[in-house]
Amino acid sequence: TEQSWDVIVIGAGAAGLFCAIEAAKRGRKTLVLDNGKRIGRKILMSGGGRCNFTNIYTSPANFLSQNKHFCKSALSRYTQWDFIALVQQYQIPYHEKTLGQLFCDDSAKDIVEMLQQECDKAGVKIALQQDISAVAFADGHYQLQTNGISRTCASLVIASGGLSLPNLGATAFGFQLAEQFGLNVLPIRAGLVPLTWQPDDKALYEEISGVALPVTAEANGTLFPEDMLFTHRGLSGPAILQISSFWLPGDAVTVNLSPQQNVAEFLAEMQQKHPDQELKTALTRLLPKRLVEKLLEQNLFTNQPLKALNPKSRERIADLLHQFVFKPNGTEGYRTAEVTLGGVDTNELSSKTMEAKNQPGLYFIGEVVDVTGWLGGYNFQWAWSSGWVAGQYC
Ligand code: FAD
Known part of the structure; x- marks a missing residue:
């Protein structure tokens, strides 16, 4: 069997889900693939189970990257205030813990359920426990082999995250795929550790x-x-x-x-x-x-x-x-690190769209990219912001 999609997003984490929601809202036929049994696994265990989902003081100064300007565009187009408005729309109770860090009052589950509802509303399809064995590019389309199913898409978005918490399904997939398509990947190491x-x-x-x-x-x-x-x-x-x-x-x-x-x-x-x-x-x-x-x-x-x-x-x-x-x-090391520093070189990507400059239709968002936030909700804000912008173009 072969399925054809407008957009396939790899990784049902913060960045991938957010991108898929935006793409589907634009009428794109969108599928999210993940290797795990459920969506947003890292969100669920983040912030001690309460998810520090953003920081009210988010600015480009709170991020590490070889190009410190790269994150500016996405962070200014989808801001912490935009995400807070969404959280308020879903009436999720939250509070500022310290230093501008916003946490759910009850549980990180609230954020995952919000994302699930947004996916349902926009018509995003999600396929879990997917083992992606090969990706190829031909005739302007990407072809993916997964669990005996062959799928094609016009836009392929990589949101597979970094290497932290290997027992939560982290893989080097995104870095390897970038290399497969000739993109430079900067050395990676454990951060917030x-x-x-x-x-x-x-x-x-x-x-x-x-x-x-x-x-x-x-x-x-x-x-x-x-x-x-x-x-x-x-x-x-x-x-x-x-x-x-x-x-x-x-x-x-x-x-x-x-x-x-x-x-x-x-x-x-x-x-x-x-x-x-x-x-x-x-x-x-x-x-x-x-x-x-x-x-x-x-x-x-x-x-x-x-x-x-x-x-x-x-x-x-x-x-x-x-x-x-x-x-x-x-x-x-990665066993306890909250993030992975380094990753896909931002010089390879458009800061406006997150698309690879030399590989049409291929996008990288979230932690797989060489943009890493400080501790305090900045990493999720980068996931929301980079996911949102890619979702406007993919
Ligand atoms: P992820 O959320 O990691 O999602 C990637 C997804 O891709 C995963 O579902 C993974 O299973 C899937 N995947 C990976 N490889 C493959 C493959 N080969 N095939 C298919 N699917 C694949 N940041 C904050 O801002 N606030 C916090 O409170 C906070 N707490 C944290 C607590 C912990 C314990 C950890 C480890 C991190 C925390 N972080 C926090 C960091 C934050 O979780 C990440 O920066 C963020 O989740 C990155 O989002 P992402 O969508 O890029 O990647």
């Missing part, structure tokens, strides 16, 4: 896993003020996940453990007020006690009454806490 200890640091810090504190984390000139968490394997928490996308193997991460309070000034003040107080006691006003004990245990400084500190030793302690240098061994 915990960083792991060197063996020596693991032995030291493993004991204080669970300790969390507000910090600023810096790598390669980029700085994020958010919370950091000590784990058995290394450092995590939003500040570290954010910085992981900017970190490269071999780089150090510099953490300011007391971003809100100048430690030297604090110690001078405490010394005046409580000269007999121990340094350890004073520092636990700034930092979690278990962390202070850990630092003392390493003899990074000695516990003594505050009156024994001279200006130089106050400065030394301050430097240590404001510039705590951590040299990660690596990242936890």
Whole structure:
């Protein structure tokens, strides 16, 4: 049997579904293929099950890409406000958690059900558990072989995502297909991912896993003020996940453990007020006690009454806490990464339509493209925006 379609979208995730809805609204006969048993699997488990579906402060500055201008067009044509309006139209209850991050009050299921209803309304067909074995291009049409069925389409949209969470069906399909059609694919790596200890640091810090504190984390000139968490394997928490996308193997991460309070000034003040107080006691006003004990245990400084500190030793302690240098061994990898950095080179695509410049009818959207958002709802906004624009043209 052979079926013919106007548009076939590969990947029933955020980007693919959104593109299919728009294409079908234009009257295009549209089919979505996915290898999984259900649509929007990553949406369902995103944001701890509540889906951080966008960020009210979304701007091109919140994205990493070799071409930082590429995302501008799509983000300005389908904005966070457009998506919020859709969520409101479906009366999905949501709230701002922090830093502009919007989450469902109840469940990420609300977002998936909204997408399913939009697909139904627009007439999008969806085929699940599809194993795509071959794609060819001839006479201006794409031909796909799947589970013994041959399908053709005029427009083929690749929305198969990145490599994070391999047990959720992630595959390198999109990158391989891009290469099959001669498109450049930039090196990929895990992003928004915990960083792991060197063996020596693991032995030291493993004991204080669970300790969390507000910090600023810096790598390669980029700085994020958010919370950091000590784990058995290394450092995590939003500040570290954010910085992981900017970190490269071999780089150090510099953490300011007391971003809100100048430690030297604090110690001078405490010394005046409580000269007999121990340094350890004073520092636990700034930092979690278990962390202070850990630092003392390493003899990074000695516990003594505050009156024994001279200006130089106050400065030394301050430097240590404001510039705590951590040299990660690596990242936890795709197993726990929220995103994949790199991917289909944006130079190969039109930023207006997401179509390949040299391969008519072939589109790439969402995470498979070399556009990666920060933590905080930006990745879904990129999926909605890039999916929406491709849906106007495919
Ligand atoms: P995906 O959503 O990954 O969809 C790709 C689809 O293609 C999948 O259904 C997959 O099964 C299918 N597919 C893959 N290969 C094939 C193949 N060979 N054949 C057929 N189908 C295939 N971002 C946020 O903005 N906010 C969050 O709260 C958030 N939380 C996250 C939590 C976790 C645990 C993870 C892993 C990610 C999170 N992200 C979050 C990132 C966000 O989920 C992704 O950036 C986004 O889903 C990318 O959308 P996409 O449509 O491009 O790809």
